[in-house]
Amino acid sequence: MGEVSVGYSMESLSQSLAKDIVPIAVTAAGSLVAGVLASFLLRRRLQRLTLGLEPEEISTLVHDQVAVLQGVDDGVIGISADDRITVFNAAARRLLGMPEGAGTPGSPAAAGSDWSGTDLAGTDWENAPVPAQLKALTQPSAHDAEAVEIVAGGRVLVANARKALHRKEDLGWVVMLRDRTELQQLTRQLDAVGTMSAALRAQRHEFANQLHTIAGFMSIGQHGQAKDYLATISATGPLKFPVQQAELLQDPYLQAFVGAKSVEADERGVALRIGPETLVRSMSPSHRTSPPCLAT
DSSP states (O other): OOOOOOOOOHHHHHHHHHHHHHHHHHHHHHHHHHHHHHHHHHHHHHHHHTTTOOHHHHHHHHHHHHHHHHHOSSEEEEEOTTSBEEEEOHHHHHHTTOOTTTTSTTSGGGTTOOOOSSSSTTOBGGGSSSOHHHHHHTSTTSOTTOOEEEEETTEEEEEEEEEEEETTEEEEEEEEEEEOHHHHHHHHHHHHHHHHHHHHHHHHHHHHHHHHHHHHHHHTTOHHHHHHHHHHHHHHOSSOOSEETGGGBOOHHHHHHHHHHHHHHHHTTOOEEOOTTOOBOOOOTTTOOOHHHHHO
């Protein structure tokens, strides 16, 4: 039995370390530079994809977007630069008369289209189940913010499209839908009220003239003439619409409406006459048209 002792010379270790330290340092420095460069490139790419927003800003933006899009009464449709739907809020579905499951397989909105899924997001804009007038707003030849009226889902809508840009980068289109049905109804009712007020003003003037005539007869002692004049007014009515053959219209609402129009026409020097072959019978109360609907 014996003893074996193994060791390394300090001089040989120093020589080996001095020999290998340069490649190790170069490798480490190269890895560090490559890591920094890769981090810089990755940061640039993330900034380009997120439009320069920080993670906290993206989270806040998403929350605000959902709250705004689902809270407004106007329809909002977002189309990306590659002509795909990115936003289609609930108001747009309601205004366009789409059911909640619009776009799903077998639904009326999806009939005849190749799209399948549970939402319109991601759908090709050209194949989306929306009126053709909306698609025309996003054509390259269309003028930005040009408004058009369309009828969809039993509603009168005003639609316009705007180009979305961010730091000169094309983000696509934003289509806005506004319901004008109630506004048009109110406008028509206001026009009807204006017409009736003009007719009442003219009739008031006529009534005042008749009272002045009677007062004149009484002041000069022509009581017989005043009596005859009153009899004539009683036979024809205290206020007479300047329309010929108005008795052919038996519906009272229609008589009042045509009479008001005849007063306005008479003020402009136009005589309004009902044709001799006209016959409009008065309808039963259950089928009679309401005054606002008749006036519109």
